[in-house]
Every structure is written in structure tokens, then in C-alpha cells.
Amino acid sequence: MKTLGVIGGLGPQTTADLYRRIGELVDVSKTGQRPHIIIDSIPITTYLENENIIHEREFEPVLPYLINAAINLEKSGADFIVLACNSLHIFTKEITEAINVPFVSITDTVVQTVLEKGYKKVGLLGTIRTNSSKMYDIPLKKQGVDLYKLDVERQKELNKTIIRLINNTYDQSDSIIFHDAVYKLFDNGVEGVILACTDLHLLMNVTDNFEIIDAMEVLAQRSAKIIQNG
Amino acid sequence: MKTLGVIGGLGPQTTADLYRRIGELVDVSKTGQRPHIIIDSIPITTYLENENIIHEREFEPVLPYLINAAINLEKSGADFIVLACNSLHIFTKEITEAINVPFVSITDTVVQTVLEKGYKKVGLLGTIRTNSSKMYDIPLKKQGVDLYKLDVERQKELNKTIIRLINNTYDQSDSIIFHDAVYKLFDNGVEGVILACTDLHLLMNVTDNFEIIDAMEVLAQRSAKIIQNG
Numbered sequence: 376m377k378t379l380g381v382i383g384g385l386g387p388q389t390t391a392d393l394y395r396r397i398g399e400l401v402d403v404s405k406t407g408q409r410p411h412i413i414i415d416s417i418p419i420t421t422y423l424e425n426e427n428i429i430h431e432r433e434f435e436p437v438l439p440y441l442i443n444a445a446i447n448l449e450k451s452g453a454d455f456i457v458l459a460c461n462s463l464h465i466f467t468k469e470i471t472e473a474i475n476v477p478f479v480s481i482t483d484t485v486v487q488t489v490l491e492k493g494y495k496k497v498g499l500l501g502t503i504r505t506n507s508s509k510m511y512d513i514p515l516k517k518q519g520v521d522l523y524k525l526d527v528e529r530q531k532e533l534n535k536t537i538i539r540l541i542n543n544t545y546d547q548s549d550s551i552i553f554h555d556a557v558y559k560l561f562d563n564g565v566e567g568v569i570l571a572c573t574d575l576h577l578l579m580n581v582t583d584n585f586e587i588i589d590a591m592e593v594l595a596q597r598s599a600k601i602i603q604n605g
Numbered sequence: 606m607k608t609l610g611v612i613g614g615l616g617p618q619t620t621a622d623l624y625r626r627i628g629e630l631v632d633v634s635k636t637g638q639r640p641h642i643i644i645d646s647i648p649i650t651t652y653l654e655n656e657n658i659i660h661e662r663e664f665e666p667v668l669p670y671l672i673n674a675a676i677n678l679e680k681s682g683a684d685f686i687v688l689a690c691n692s693l694h695i696f697t698k699e700i701t702e703a704i705n706v707p708f709v710s711i712t713d714t715v716v717q718t719v720l721e722k723g724y725k726k727v728g729l730l731g732t733i734r735t736n737s738s739k740m741y742d743i744p745l746k747k748q749g750v751d752l753y754k755l756d757v758e759r760q761k762e763l764n765k766t767i768i769r770l771i772n773n774t775y776d777q778s779d780s781i782i783f784h785d786a787v788y789k790l791f792d793n794g795v796e797g798v799i800l801a802c803t804d805l806h807l808l809m810n811v812t813d814n815f816e817i818i819d820a821m822e823v824l825a826q827r828s829a830k831i832i833q834n835g
Contacts, residue, residue: 376648378648384628384639384642386628386639387624387625387627387628387629387639387640387642388625388628388629390624391621391622391624391625391628392621394617394620394621394624394644394646395617395618395621397617398614398616398617398618398621398646398773399617399618399773403651403772404651407650407651407652408648408649408650408651409614409616409617409646409647409648409649409650409651409654410617410646410648411646411647411648412614412617412644412646413643413644413645413646413677414624414642414643414644414646415643415681416624416628416639416640416641416642416643416644417639417641418606418608418638418639418640418641419638419639420637420638420639421633421634421637421638421639422637424639447643447681447682450680450681451645451677451680451681452677542633543628543629
């Protein structure tokens with residue numbers, strides 16, 4: 376079995392969910408043991424966290440937190456590393472270069488899932504920064520997949536919801552904002568919607584039956600597979 | 606702020622809950638940053654896990670997992686370490702001796718809470734091993750507190766429930782077994798019941814209004830306090 380290192384804390388609730396989900400997905404009746412998972416939940420300042428998500432400010436001050444955690448996880452024995460936050464995947468190159476073990480990116484995992492499903496038109500829900508970074512647009516376009524995004528006003532509203540999710544102050548009105556955004560994208564003819572912020576899955580209802588590619592879930596599945604099969 | 610190291614994975618769902626709860630309890634509006642938490646979720650074999658909880662077998666083969674994780678967490682920068690499992694606190698001495706940072710024990714934290722509440726008679730719910738180890742009897746007796754336990758048959762039944770909790774195969778019947786056990790202890794005149802297995806809190810209902818000292822919750826509160834105040 377491979378040891379997984381998780382750069383976490385963005386936010387803690389989602390990291391906890393990712394960890395639990397991987398724990399459920401690894402088939403201990405086959406492996407004969409629990410997965411070895413090491414989580415470094417980083418002490419990012421709330422100032423940086425909120426500024427970066429609300430506005431399109433520079434993310435560079437966050438990078439040392441990520442690099443420290445990645446190096447720490449590798450030193451602790453992680454065979455591969457994941458990051459429980461979509462937006463911060465703009466630093467995929469920097470994290471990959473800082474370590475000697477594979478960094479398994481959410482972006483790659485989501486794009487691979489879109490291709491496996493055979494979609495040609497997908498919607499994207501994430502932070503302003505994720506949308507503007509084009510981290511999904513470019514690899515999807517290369518594969519002939521069109522990407523639809525929210526209009527500016529709706530995107531601003533969704534961003535505020537994401538802040539409340541991370542700060543654990545969300546309520547029913549955030550679920551409405553989220554579901555409105557999802558339906559808006561389906562109105563544009565998409566075949567599925569990428570939840571490109573790992574916290575957004577917290578707003579899903581068990582009764583939701585639209586086609587979702589949940590970044591948190593696909594990362595959990597991919598991680599469990601690597602843990603089990605190397 | 607102090608960095609917390611968690612020896613986790615026993616089971617993963619409870620470790621995830623402990624981590625999330627600490628994330629909620631640390632007041633980021635005061636600290637200005639997220640807590641730094643490192644979790645080493647250990648790859649214990651399911652054979653050892655089940656054997657130790659079902660039967661009163663020797664726990665010694667588990668010890669190297671705990672020691673490795675504790676040392677790993679200290680090396681990674683943990684200022685203090687906790688273990689998200691009650692039964693394995695029989696190794697408190699060995700873990701404490703293996704590291705140079707404080708090991709904050711669940712047992713001590715629970716006993717301190719019982720004293721703060723002024724209880725003189727408390728009940729205990731945990732694994733067979735926790736009950737037979739007398740890890741709560743001795744420190745409570747020293748403080749003049751009487752401890753009530755389940756009869757052998759009920760204890761065996763509860764143990765099976767704990768196995769199902771850890772393996773995530775529990776259902777409504779386990780909630781009934783748990784609540785029956787709780788009421789049985791209150792019938793004996795206890796003022797509160799210690800949930801001395803960190804997984805048992807998963808069976809609590811939001812409507813439960815009996816007096817519970819939940820080991821998982823008191824450990825979360827103590828950890829958050831140390832993180833914030835040193």
C-alpha cells in the first residue's frame with residue numbers, strides 16, 4: 376500500500392470529509408489494513424484565506440505554507456501528495472518541483488473524469504480565482520470539451536457562499552444560491568457540472584439528481600485507488 | 606499557537622470528527638489563523654484491530670504503530686500529541702516515554718471533567734479491554750468517585766457494536782444497544798456516563814438529553830484550548 380500525504384485545512388471540514396471518504400473507499404477486507412494517511416492541516420491566516428477568495432489578490436503569500444506542508448509530508452513518508460483545495464492548484468508546478476514524490480492534481484483527476492464520461496460541454500463552479508486562472512479551460516479545450524461559467528454577478532454571489540462554507544457560517548440560503556447556479560449552467564446545455572471548489576459538495580442534497588463531477592469525490596476515489604494499487 | 610499532532614485512524618471516521626471539531630472550536634477570529642494540526646492515520650491491520658477489541662488479547666503488537674506515529678508527529682513539529690482512541694491509552698506510559706513533547710491523555714482529560722462537574726457516581730461505556738484495564742477506575746477512586754460498569758452480557762453486546770462502528774457497518778440496532786446500555790447505567794443511579802470509546806459518540810441522537818461525558822468531545826475541547834493558549 377502507498378502512503379498518502381494530504382495538504383489540508385482549506386477548509387478543515389472538507390479535509391475531514393476527504394479523509395473520511397478515503398477511509399471508506401479503501402477496501403480493508405482486501406488490503407488487510409487501514410490506509411496510512413498523513414494530513415498536514417496548514418495554519419494559513421484567515422486574512423490571506425478570505426482576501427484570496429473574495430478578491431483576485433495575489434496568492435503568492437500562501438505558497439510557503441503549501442511547500443512546507445508538502446516537504447513535511449514527504450519527509451514523514453508520503454508516497455504521493457494531494458492538496459484538498461482547488462484554487463491553490465495554480466501552484467501545481469511549484470509544489471511538484473519542491474518534492475520528489477508524485478503530486479496528484481485535482482485538475483488532472485477531474486479532467487480525466489470528464490473525458491471518461493464522454494462529455495463535450497461541462498459547467499464549472501468554483502471561486503473567482505479558479506475561474507479566472509483557466510486551470511480547467513485550457514486542458515479541457517485541448518481535449519475538445521467546452522467549458523461554461525457563471526456570469527459575473529452570480530459568480531460574485533457564489534464566492535461569498537464559498538467564504539461562508541470555509542468559515543462554517545453557511546445556511547439554507549447558500550444552498551439556494553448553489554442550486555440556482557447549478558441549474559443556470561444546465562440551462563446552457565451542459566452535460567455535467569464540475570464542483571471545482573472542494574467545499575461546495577457540503578451544499579449537495581441527497582435528493583439532487585443532476586450530473587455532478589465533485590472534485591472532492593473524484594480526488595478521494597483516485598487517492599483510494601493509488602493507496603490500494605500503487 | 607501550538608501545533609497539535611494526532612495519532613489517528615482508530616477508526617478514521619472518529620479521527621475525522623475529532624479533527625473537524627477542533628477546527629470548529631479554535632476561534633480563528635482571535636487567533637487570526639487556522640490551527641496547525643498534523644494527523645498520522647496509522648495503517649493498523651484489521652486483524653489486530655478486531656482481535657483486540659472483540660477479545661482481551663494482548664495489545665502489544667499495536668504499540669510499534671503508535672510509537673512510530675508519535676515520533677513522526679514530533680519530528681513534523683507537533684508541540685503536543687493526542688491519541689484518538691481510548692482503549693490504546695493503556696500505552697500512555699510507553700508513548701510518553703518515546704517522545705519529548707507532552708502526550709495529552711484522554712483518560713486524564715475525562716477524569717478532570719468528571720471532577721469539574723462534581724460527580725460522585727459515574728458510569729462507563731467502552732470496549733471490554735478499556736473496562737478491564739481499570740484505566741478509569743483507579744484515578745477516579747483516588748478522587749472519591751465511584752465507577753459503574755455494564756454486566757458481562759451487555760458489555761459483550763456493546764463490544765460488537767463498537768466493532769461495527771469502527772468498520773462503518775453499524776445501523777439503527779446499534780443505536781438501540783447503545784441507548785439501552787446508557788439507561789441501564791442511569792438506573793444504577795449514576796450522575797453521568799463516560800463515553801470511553803471515542804467512536805460511541807457516533808450513536809448519539811441530537812435529542813438525547815442525559816448527562817454524557819464524551820471522551821471525543823472533551824479531548825477536542827482540551828486540544829483546542831492548548832492550541833490557542835499554549
